[in-house]
Amino acid sequence: MTLTGDDPNEDVLEPKNSVSVEVFIRLQNTTAHTSVPDEHRIRVQQLLDKGFALEVPEKTCAVGHSLALEVICKGSSVGEFSFRCTAKVESLKNWPEDHMDEIMIKLVQFPEDPWDKLKQIFNDRQKEIVAFLNAAGGTG
Amino acid sequence: MSQNEVLESRFRSFVSDKALMVVDTNPRALQFISSLLTSMGVAEKSIYLCDSYDSAKVDIPKLKPSIILTDYDLDKKCGLNLIKMYRSSSNEPAQSIFILVTANTSQVAVARAAEEEVEGYVLKPFTGSILRETIVKAASTRFEPNEYERLIEEAKQLIAQGDLKTAEQVLETAKTKNPQPALAHFYLGQIELARKDYRAAQNRFQLGLKANRIHCKCLIGLHEALLGQKEYSEAYATLKRFSRYFPLEPPILATMLKLAIQTKTYEDVERLFRIFETVEEKSEELIRYVCAALVVCGKFYLQKTFRSRALELFQHAVKTAQGNPRILKEVILVLAENQLKKEAELFLQFFPANFRESADYFVAKIAVTDLNSDAKTVIEVGKEVLAKDVHEPPIYSILIKRMNETLDIAGAQDLSTEALKRWPDQTERFQVTAPERKETK
Numbered sequence: 279m280t281l282t283g284d285d286p287n288e289d290v291l292e293p294k295n296s297v298s299v300e301v302f303i304r305l306q307n308t309t310a311h312t313s314v315p316d317e318h319r320i321r322v323q324q325l326l327d328k329g330f331a332l333e334v335p336e337k338t339c340a341v342g343h344s345l346a347l348e349v350i351c352k353g354s355s356v357g358e359f360s361f362r363c364t365a366k367v368e369s370l371k372n373w374p375e376d377h378m379d380e381i382m383i384k385l386v387q388f389p390e391d392p393w394d395k396l397k398q399i400f401n402d403r404q405k406e407i408v409a410f411l412n413a414a415g416g417t418g
Numbered sequence: 419m420s421q422n423e424v425l426e427s428r429f430r431s432f433v434s435d436k437a438l439m440v441v442d443t444n445p446r447a448l449q450f451i452s453s454l455l456t457s458m459g460v461a462e463k464s465i466y467l468c469d470s471y472d473s474a475k476v477d478i479p480k481l482k483p484s485i486i487l488t489d490y491d492l493d494k495k496c497g498l499n500l501i502k503m504y505r506s507s508s509n510e511p512a513q514s515i516f517i518l519v520t521a522n523t524s525q526v527a528v529a530r531a532a533e534e535e536v537e538g539y540v541l542k543p544f545t546g547s548i549l550r551e552t553i554v555k556a557a558s559t560r561f562e563p564n565e566y567e568r569l570i571e572e573a574k575q576l577i578a579q580g581d582l583k584t585a586e587q588v589l590e591t592a593k594t595k596n597p598q599p600a601l602a603h604f605y606l607g608q609i610e611l612a613r614k615d616y617r618a619a620q621n622r623f624q625l626g627l628k629a630n631r632i633h634c635k636c637l638i639g640l641h642e643a644l645l646g647q648k649e650y651s652e653a654y655a656t657l658k659r660f661s662r663y664f665p666l667e668p669p670i671l672a673t674m675l676k677l678a679i680q681t682k683t684y685e686d687v688e689r690l691f692r693i694f695e696t697v698e699e700k701s702e703e704l705i706r707y708v709c710a711a712l713v714v715c716g717k718f719y720l721q722k723t724f725r726s727r728a729l730e731l732f733q734h735a736v737k738t739a740q741g742n743p744r745i746l747k748e749v750i751l752v753l754a755e756n757q758l759k760k761e762a763e764l765f766l767q768f769f770p771a772n773f774r775e776s777a778d779y780f781v782a783k784i785a786v787t788d789l790n791s792d793a794k795t796v797i798e799v800g801k802e803v804l805a806k807d808v809h810e811p812p813i814y815s816i817l818i819k820r821m822n823e824t825l826d827i828a829g830a831q832d833l834s835t836e837a838l839k840r841w842p843d844q845t846e847r848f849q850v851t852a853p854e855r856k857e858t859k
Contacts, residue, residue, distance in 0.1 A: 323542070403523050410632075413633070415532045415634045
């Protein structure tokens with residue numbers, strides 16, 4: 279046992295985890311019959327209790343429109359998973375200089391388990407990070 | 419009023435005369451955070467928005483914000499790199515608050531943030547009231563520090579003033595205010611390091627690690643205390659422990675390479691080299707350490723007859739050194755020592771054209787010639803090199819050896835005398851061997 283209390287035979291020179299958890303969304307506007315199939319064009323700004331705040335290409339949708347979403351989560355410790363759901367656009371703000379719209383959407387039909395899993399992943403990771411910061415260099 | 423409401427009220431008073439800065443390349447994120455801050459009672463005119471790393475770098479020393487909220491990833495630059503400049507330009511560095519607000523959840527980013535002691539790390543996408551709570555909590559350590567935090571801050575100032583004895587007393591009191599006082603032990607260890615009492619420092623840091631196994635500062639402190647006692651194996655083990663949780667910044671990577679060689683932990687050199695390959699800014703010093711470690715490790719592998727592994731390391735060393743003639747020379751000398759003719763010739767060809775009149779090239783060339791040619795040829799080439807005023811120990815030792823073989827004892831003696839004048843501490847290398855006389859009947 280070393281002075282730091284570890285087993286010296288452990289492989290301690292592991293490559294660091296440089297993978298980040300990411301959420302991607304593919305979106306179909308079922309009201310206007312348009313879509314944004316490329317998930318990299320949509321950014322998730324907020325994870326609400328039962329919805330999202332998203333950044334989407336402008337003119338993707340309008341307030342009141344119905345959307346069909348495929349939500350994909352990558353990089354978490356539970357592995358990649360995805361689920362489909364429907365949502366309604368509750369508000370919209372246009373950012374003309376970036377050709378983006380910022381929309382708040384409320385989920386209408388969604389599978390509860392993967393939705394809860396998605397929120398839990400971020401909640402848990404946030405708690406882990408706070409615990410690590412306190413342990414590694416905090417005032418403790 | 420609930421406790422949260424009390425804290426938020428105190429937060430409003432705290433920020434009433436302060437500047438806050440938000441740094442993010444996403445204008446919507448900037449607006450979201452700015453709106454959140456105004457909803458928390460921060461005046462709009464006190465909030466400065468920067469949409470790039472470069473603009474933040476200019477504005478931080480100008481505006482001296484008390485609180486900075488920044489993304490980790492600012493296009494191709496890292497927001498965390500603003501922290502050193504922020505703290506050094508702050509009027510009250512102990513009061514500065516630096517919070518990362520980012521989608522980067524990787525352990526590398528988190529570990530770096532821990533090393534830099536950020537006051538908060540909030541994930542995007544934003545969820546609930548976490549950002550709000552984190553800002554208030556971070557600020558409360560400034561406007562309402564607990565007794566332990568207050569005493570630690572007091573001790574830090576005393577240490578900075580050189581009053582180590584009083585700092586020690588304050589820290590001993592601080593220890594009683596926290597069930598896991600790793601930071602207090604760290605500063606007590608720092609005091610012992612300042613007194614050069616490395617054993618006492620080691621004890622302190624170990625107590626800190628007993629309270630908190632991955633305390634970054636205690637790990638580094640323990641490493642320093644062990645180095646001070648020349649306990650290289652344990653110092654190296656401590657850095658290995660550190661590297662398990664925190665990314666290896668170049669100075670620590672260089673130290674690990676040195677210690678890996680010193681402690682003959684050659685199998686780690688390859689792993690450290692892989693980490694080196696991911697380092698973005700490779701200093702010349704780090705490159706030197708890496709190349710030297712690869713050559714020494716390769717030499718060890720040759721001794722163990724792991725030839726292909728050794729050659730791979732030599733190739734890495736030469737590629738990393740980017741044509742540095744000294745590294746090429748070292749590799750060729752090792753190959754020549756091990757009678758690897760073909761390989762030595764191959765590496766000789768790697769010398770860049772502009773270094774083919776250098777001393778390193780001539781040494782390498784003599785070593786290769788010594789492998790391939792008879793004594794007469796080697797001596798001729800050697801003398802040509804000496805005539806160019808190139809004097810290196812391997813040239814002399816090869817020539818002396820070959821002159822011994824050809825029984826040119828006088829020549830060997832002259833060279834030996836010359837070599838010993840230049841390098842008096844290498845007597846064994848320049849020995850002239852008297853020829854064996856065979857008895858005839």
